[in-house]
Amino acid sequence: MDDKLVIAGRQVTSRLFIGTGKFADYSLIPQVIKAAKAQVVTVALRRVDFDNPGENMLDYLPKDVIIMPNTSGARSAAEAVRIARIARETGCGDWVKIEVISDQKYLLPDNFETIIAIEILAKEGFVVLPYMSPDLMAAKRMVDAGAAAIMPLGAPIGTNRGIKTRELVQILISEIDLPVIVDAGIGRPSEAAEAMEMGAAAVLVNTAIATAENPVLMAKAFGQAVEAGRGAYLAGPGATRHFAEASSPLTGFLRREEKVGQ
Amino acid sequence: MTFYDEIVRLGGMDLAGFLERVTPSHVTNVLAKSDLQSQDFLALLSPQAAPFLEDMAQAAHRLTLQHFGRTILLYTPLYLSNYCVNQCVYCGFNATNTIERRKLTLAEVELEAKAIAETGLQHLLILTGESRQHSPISYIRDCVSVLRRYFSSISIEIYPLSADEYADLIAAGVDGLTIYQEAYEEKVYSLLHPKGPKRDYRFRLEAPERGGQAGIRAINIGPLLGLHEWRSEVFKAGVHAAYLQNRFPDIEISVSFPRMRPQFGDYRPGFPVSDRDLVQSILALRLFLPRAGITISTRERKELRDNLVKLGVTKMSAGSSTAIGGHTDARDSIGQFEISDRRSVDEMRRGIAHLGYKPILKDWHDLGREGKKVCQTTPIS
Numbered sequence: 001m002d003d004k005l006v007i008a009g010r011q012v013t014s015r016l017f018i019g020t021g022k023f024a025d026y027s028l029i030p031q032v033i034k035a036a037k038a039q040v041v042t043v044a045l046r047r048v049d050f051d052n053p054g055e056n057m058l059d060y061l062p063k064d065v066i067i068m069p070n071t072s073g074a075r076s077a078a079e080a081v082r083i084a085r086i087a088r089e090t091g092c093g094d095w096v097k098i099e100v101i102s103d104q105k106y107l108l109p110d111n112f113e114t115i116i117a118i119e120i121l122a123k124e125g126f127v128v129l130p131y132m133s134p135d136l137m138a139a140k141r142m143v144d145a146g147a148a149a150i151m152p153l154g155a156p157i158g159t160n161r162g163i164k165t166r167e168l169v170q171i172l173i174s175e176i177d178l179p180v181i182v183d184a185g186i187g188r189p190s191e192a193a194e195a196m197e198m199g200a201a202a203v204l205v206n207t208a209i210a211t212a213e214n215p216v217l218m219a220k221a222f223g224q225a226v227e228a229g230r231g232a233y234l235a236g237p238g239a240t241r242h243f244a245e246a247s248s249p250l251t252g253f254l255r256r257e258e259k260v261g262q
Numbered sequence: 263m264t265f266y267d268e269i270v271r272l273g274g275m276d277l278a279g280f281l282e283r284v285t286p287s288h289v290t291n292v293l294a295k296s297d298l299q300s301q302d303f304l305a306l307l308s309p310q311a312a313p314f315l316e317d318m319a320q321a322a323h324r325l326t327l328q329h330f331g332r333t334i335l336l337y338t339p340l341y342l343s344n345y346c347v348n349q350c351v352y353c354g355f356n357a358t359n360t361i362e363r364r365k366l367t368l369a370e371v372e373l374e375a376k377a378i379a380e381t382g383l384q385h386l387l388i389l390t391g392e393s394r395q396h397s398p399i400s401y402i403r404d405c406v407s408v409l410r411r412y413f414s415s416i417s418i419e420i421y422p423l424s425a426d427e428y429a430d431l432i433a434a435g436v437d438g439l440t441i442y443q444e445a446y447e448e449k450v451y452s453l454l455h456p457k458g459p460k461r462d463y464r465f466r467l468e469a470p471e472r473g474g475q476a477g478i479r480a481i482n483i484g485p486l487l488g489l490h491e492w493r494s495e496v497f498k499a500g501v502h503a504a505y506l507q508n509r510f511p512d513i514e515i516s517v518s519f520p521r522m523r524p525q526f527g528d529y530r531p532g533f534p535v536s537d538r539d540l541v542q543s544i545l546a547l548r549l550f551l552p553r554a555g556i557t558i559s560t561r562e563r564k565e566l567r568d569n570l571v572k573l574g575v576t577k578m579s580a581g582s583s584t585a586i587g588g589h590t591d592a593r594d595s596i597g598q599f600e601i602s603d604r605r606s607v608d609e610m611r612r613g614i615a616h617l618g619y620k621p622i623l624k625d626w627h628d629l630g631r632e633g634k635k636v637c638q639t640t641p642i643s
Contacts (some may be wrong), residue, residue: 085632
């Protein structure tokens, strides 16, 4: 079956995107990417160490990945734009994940500032993937501003709580024509599968893998779950029913009466 | 309203009475909660919470792992000047102490910067004594413009400034503000600071807010433990951090718990804080403020710092010297206080990695600096 994820004209081979924060050792990251069969990898520019050999996370990434720098630490559109431009100077390409967070307590994204940043960066030729709070009107404005995909949160970053925003994300999946990628909050492979079954184009996972006892094994499990969830979505699951098929507790009397009448 | 009003309000409360009335079941209830209020935090600082230290540690470890991962940010202090007009009774730089007074020239600042940058550190904390004559804002600004070429994040730990002065230094490249209230109990504060501008308790207490108004990225506060009863001091510092988090939601707030160390002079702390007390403070703060940074300096010895890595700490100093020119000058000049963990940056990096954590050398990119072409992958698009 032809089931390709295409973002800004580029075909992406894996629907599991990986975040690189919180790992105890950078050497784990290439193993995680391999085990997850991931292709898109996001890296916080604030952590990219240009000056220390062995400390530059970019050196640990396999050559065939799509690096998506993120603007972690940006508190405003202006800071996000500045960080995106610095990221572009690394020569890793034009993809950028916009993350504008003006709330350090819950780390919830600032949709308003994010829209402003998308508008500026899209005009400069960036492929912009915004991290956002799942709000349909904000998502539509992001599309108009030139976003290449929409990345709503399932739950606040790092909480591992699952798809708490399910209803709102489902609306985005139904209404937004761009790929909808569930970013943040996914704590278990089953939740990644759930997002994929809902029709998400992809999921982005970091904390759940990085803080697992065995990050490489967890990465593999996430990769399998994303594939399974996508498969289930494509297969079109049967409608769920509350009662066994044979029983008709409310209308069964009709059949009985019909039998009597025969 | 400022945090001073909050301190006045707390001053009217019977904290000691509350601490006495805490029961073990109260502590158990707090440990079962996911969102702690300030009175819950105080309960965790009570003597009755001490038997629950392991439970607190398990919860603090989980929360820290969730929010920060297995990472420890490393930084080092750079002392620019030890001229000081204050007479803090506990400080080696006390104006009445007859120690050699020095301030670094800009050329010396650059030598220190090179020596520190060679260790790989990217986060720097610059310090001065309080002397607007010897280390005015203009001097600090000049130092920052030199240091900015070597470091991706520069924080200041200097005398309290006005909001405009903070804005001036932020424009020069400063992104972090560290300022310790030393003693939150105002009467105790007055006794400890008999002379000099530091006598102004309120101007110091409100300094983090002025930094916040000026647009600083990160603020680090704390009490100096040993000067007064630790439970109330830690409580007020935690409430101060929560106040700053609420008032400035976009600023990264951290708390330090520096304990008094031997220094030049005769002062000995009247309220010693044991390792157990320090651990209880760190754990209670982590449970109260899951996202706050917690900083531990080289004041503490290696063995304790190693154990604290898993209990909620997120930042550590490394390769520290508290003497002027201490990163390049082998002379045995007198520092502000004695260092306890004397490991080099390299030893610290290996030590943290050995504990299963990643030592982070860079966690912010100075937005005034350009990027570098470093990407080895094939550019796409």
